[in-house]
Amino acid sequence: MCGIVAYSGKNEAFPILINGLKKLEYRGYDSAGIGTVNGSVHLHKREGKVNDLVSYCAGKNTSGKIGLGHTRWATHGCANNQNAHPHQSQSKRLTLVHNGIIENYEALKEMLTFHDFNFESDTDSEVLVQLVEWYQIRYKLSTRVALGRALQDVQGSYAVVLHDTSVKYQLLAARSESPLVIGLGEEGHFVSSDSMTFDHSAKSIIYLEEKVIAELHQNEEPAFYTLDDITIDQDILPFDYRKVAVSKGDFESYTLKEIFEQKLSVSRTLNGFSNYNSEELSKVLDDVDRIIITACGTSCHSGIVAEYLIEKYAHLNVEVEYASEMRYKCHTLGKRDLVIGISQSGETADTKMALEIAKSKGVKTLAIVNGVNSSIARIADQVIYLKAGIEIGVASTKAFTSQLSAILMLTVLIAKTKNTLTQERLDEMIFELKKLPAYVSKTLAVSEKIARRVAYHIADAQSALYLGRGLSFPIAIEGALKLKEISYIHAEGYPSGEMKHGPIALVEEDLPVIAIVNNDESAAKIISNIQEVKARKAMVIVVKNEDVELPRNIADHVINVPAVPSYLNPIIQSIPLQLLAYYTAKLKGCNIDQPRNLAKSVTVE
Ligand code: F6R
Numbered sequence: 001m002c003g004i005v006a007y008s009g010k011n012e013a014f015p016i017l018i019n020g021l022k023k024l025e026y027r028g029y030d031s032a033g034i035g036t037v038n039g040s041v042h043l044h045k046r047e048g049k050v051n052d053l054v055s056y057c058a059g060k061n062t063s064g065k066i067g068l069g070h071t072r073w074a075t076h077g078c079a080n081n082q083n084a085h086p087h088q089s090q091s092k093r094l095t096l097v098h099n100g101i102i103e104n105y106e107a108l109k110e111m112l113t114f115h116d117f118n119f120e121s122d123t124d125s126e127v128l129v130q131l132v133e134w135y136q137i138r139y140k141l142s143t144r145v146a147l148g149r150a151l152q153d154v155q156g157s158y159a160v161v162l163h164d165t166s167v168k169y170q171l172l173a174a175r176s177e178s179p180l181v182i183g184l185g186e187e188g189h190f191v192s193s194d195s196m197t198f199d200h201s202a203k204s205i206i207y208l209e210e211k212v213i214a215e216l217h218q219n220e221e222p223a224f225y226t227l228d229d230i231t232i233d234q235d236i237l238p239f240d241y242r243k244v245a246v247s248k249g250d251f252e253s254y255t256l257k258e259i260f261e262q263k264l265s266v267s268r269t270l271n272g273f274s275n276y277n278s279e280e281l282s283k284v285l286d287d288v289d290r291i292i293i294t295a296c297g298t299s300c301h302s303g304i305v306a307e308y309l310i311e312k313y314a315h316l317n318v319e320v321e322y323a324s325e326m327r328y329k330c331h332t333l334g335k336r337d338l339v340i341g342i343s344q345s346g347e348t349a350d351t352k353m354a355l356e357i358a359k360s361k362g363v364k365t366l367a368i369v370n371g372v373n374s375s376i377a378r379i380a381d382q383v384i385y386l387k388a389g390i391e392i393g394v395a396s397t398k399a400f401t402s403q404l405s406a407i408l409m410l411t412v413l414i415a416k417t418k419n420t421l422t423q424e425r426l427d428e429m430i431f432e433l434k435k436l437p438a439y440v441s442k443t444l445a446v447s448e449k450i451a452r453r454v455a456y457h458i459a460d461a462q463s464a465l466y467l468g469r470g471l472s473f474p475i476a477i478e479g480a481l482k483l484k485e486i487s488y489i490h491a492e493g494y495p496s497g498e499m500k501h502g503p504i505a506l507v508e509e510d511l512p513v514i515a516i517v518n519n520d521e522s523a524a525k526i527i528s529n530i531q532e533v534k535a536r537k538a539m540v541i542v543v544k545n546e547d548v549e550l551p552r553n554i555a556d557h558v559i560n561v562p563a564v565p566s567y568l569n570p571i572i573q574s575i576p577l578q579l580l581a582y583y584t585a586k587l588k589g590c591n592i593d594q595p596r597n598l599a600k601s602v603t604v605e
Pocket of ligand 1: 602
């Protein structure tokens with residue numbers, strides 16, 4: 001979603017802002033803009049990528065030691081130069097960048113139009129900057145107080161940075177339900193959607209609280225105010241630039257790097273969980289009769305794996321809800337429920353809202369997140385951090401397998417708390433979990449070449465079907481999601497037993513059907529489902545453990561993965577599916593790190 005970067009300091013702002021915007025590209029966007037201030041504001045905006053903006057700026061005035069930059073993911077108004085940020089007020093005195101959605105923008109716009117304000121864009125964000133100016137003019141307020149008043153009128157979510165040309169070197173920043181962090185350094189101050197845009201000069205960080213306005217002046221200590229203009233304090237924490245610096249290394253893309261990093265990321269998750277103070281969580285779990293898992297997209301698929309695992313090993317009822325649907329299905333939430341929100345970014349608006357609904361009903365909440373200090377981590381009563389390291393590729397890969405690793409550890413903990421497994425069995429599971437990084441490593445080694453080869457057989461397909469049973473069903477839907485989001489091939493995942501109830505009508509000669517066969521009690525059944533599609537001349541690609549025997553001539557291509565205990569299969573089987581989607585997308589020449597229309601962090605509902 002939209003990305004914000006702003007700077008006020010001793011150095012030229014333009015290169016700092018462009019560098020920051022490039023780092024925010026992973027969030028997904030369709031236009032970019034920049035405003036630097038040197039007496040007046042030099043505003044440059046372009047539909048397309050940050051590089052298009054850079055080319056457009058060549059030879060133009062971009063001078064100034066203060067500036068605001070933005071990448072926009074279109075919501076209100078299409079992606080074009082006019083709708084790109086920054087936006088300015090009518091007098092051009094105020095310049096603003098915004099991330100979020102102003103839900104009541106139409107009513108506000110009507111009021112402002114009535115007062116002779118004219119608009120240059122279709123965006124809700126322009127309404128906000130005009131509203132600040134309206135307050136300034138009508139009530140003769142300072143910029144900060146006018147911003148506070150305007151934000152009190154806003155329904156929805158926002159992260160904003162505002163500059164008033166009449167207040168030299170000042171930036172005002174505020175947030176509600178959209179992320180915004182401030183970096184402080186000797187050479188200047190930064191404001192951004194993500195601390196990874198700060199440079200080495202940033203020495204401290206402020207995770208701005210909800211509805212707090214930060215006032216930043218070049219070379220001065222920041223000051224903080226409520227929207228009613230009462231001074232308040234914010235925590236200022238040390239910041240280590242090296243911890244957030246990321247690079248592709250020798251890989252051709254972040255996504256490929258992240259796929260290959262999984263050996264390390266699952267091991268970090270497992271170690272993190274082992275060090276986690278599980279006593280408190282055990283106490284919570286003791287009273288729990290039902291778990292409701294809520295999440296979106298890939299994280300929701302992790303939730304479905306958790307449903308299978310926790311029900312099987314800990315005998316606890318688990319329900320999985322899309323976070324965007326949770327508010328319509330929360331009527332029976334009660335004191336003996338635990339709501340678990342799973343999120344890579346920790347900023348997904350729907351998941352955040354679902355946890356807030358649960359909290360408002362007095363229900364216990366737990367978050368499984370990767371994004372440290374993210375909004376979801378702050379809302380939940382308890383947090384399990386994945387420690388997978390920042391994920392830049394928009395399609396989630398390493399965060400997914402880290403979510404699954406954390407879920408396995410959680411399953412063991414619940415089974416222990418509920419006394420559903422013998423100590424011997426628990427020890428055995430922990431022993432196997434410790435071997436997981438080695439299994440992941442082996443899987444990467446054995447499946448890459450074959451996945452790359454099989455990709456040639458899929459790249460020209462119009463659509464593909466993914467089939468699974470039991471624990472491999474959620475992996476089938478995740479495999480299908482990966483293929484569709486990065487290669488743009490239509491793909492659906494089904495429980496293989498569902499085939500006969502409709503989807504089999506789609507099966508025709510050469511349709512790629514990717515079937516995932518587990519080395520457990522589901523194997524025989526899924527093999528007969530494969531026979532059914534093979535009989536209709538589909539092109540069958542089987543992903544299976546090496547200890548599973550397939551009947552002859554049933555598969556056109558087989559990708560073997562190591563023979564692991566079946567509860568580790570969701571992690572192990574995901575890897576060849578990620579690689580298959582990756583190499584298919586590569587053959588099609590897609591932008592894999594930043595697929596069209598997608599955003600890494602979906603901060604609007
Ligand atoms: C797919 C993908 C998305 C996210 C979803 C939730 O590869 O990345 O489906 O899983 O948008 O995001 P988080 O996990 O950040 O809440």
